[in-house]
Amino acid sequence: MVRYEERRVPVLLLLMSDTHLPRRAxxxxxxxxxxxxxxxxxLHAGDWVDVATLDLLEARARRLVxxxxxxxxxxxxxxxxxxxRAELGGLRFGVVHETGPAQGRERRCAERFPGLxxxxxxxxxxxxxxTAPGGLRLLNPGSPTDRRRQPFRTYMTAEVSDGRLTEVTLHRLPPRHP
Structure with a gap:
């Protein structure tokens, strides 16, 4: 029997949070x-504010977490x-809105979310x-609508291929949006 190496297609991810519609845009x-x-x-990490944004993304996305x-x-x-929680491309993902203060975040999250x-x-x-000790990768995409004290509005994209997270990219949007 001849075995062929199975080649997996990368899973393309879009990460966003804190859309705050229609309050901030x-x-x-x-x-x-x-x-x-x-x-x-x-993947949307909360603070949608309106149900219409959830409905819109459910209609447009192939899969929404x-x-x-x-x-x-x-x-x-x-x-x-x-x-x-979702398994995507062989990796275990978690999504949550709040993780507490920046100081100690890696340790806290690794303890709170073992196995991710x-x-x-x-x-x-x-x-x-x-990345926390032990390997947990922590990603916050910022906000695509409300930059607050940041220079840009942001979101992230990434790929999962063969059980590895690759191509993690922070995208900057212009400071103003109608």
Whole structure:
């Protein structure tokens, strides 16, 4: 019997958080919506604020993994978990909104989420990419609509291929959006 090496196609990911619609912007940026349609999986780490944004991403994304955040009301909390988990391309992902202060984050998250390979989080609107001792990768895509004290509005893309996270990219959007 001849064995052929199975070649896996990369899983394309779009990571976002803290969309705060319509409070911080009238709509999601066109660039972000275009990427949502091309991604295999969209991960949203909470603070949607309106149900219409959830409906929009559910309609456009092939697969959506999302959680509620501290600014999300009862309708969103009824449809989304506080913590979501998904296996994507051989890696175990977690999504949560709040992880606490930056100091000690890696240790806290590694203790709170054993068994994960990647944790996507939001809340601060500050992009973050670190690896905790033990290997847990922590990613915060920032916010595509509300830059707060950051120079740019941001989101992330990544690929998962053969059980490895690759091509993690922070994308900057112009400071203003209607």
């Amino acid at each position: 009238a709509r999601l940026p066109d660039e972000l919506l275009a990427r949502a349609e091309r991604a295999d999986v969209v 999302g959680v509620w955040g501290n600014n999300d009301g009862p309708e969103l909390r009824a449809r989304l978990p506080e913590v979501a 390979d990647v944790l996507v989080f939001g809340h601060s609107h500050i992009p973050w990419d670190t």
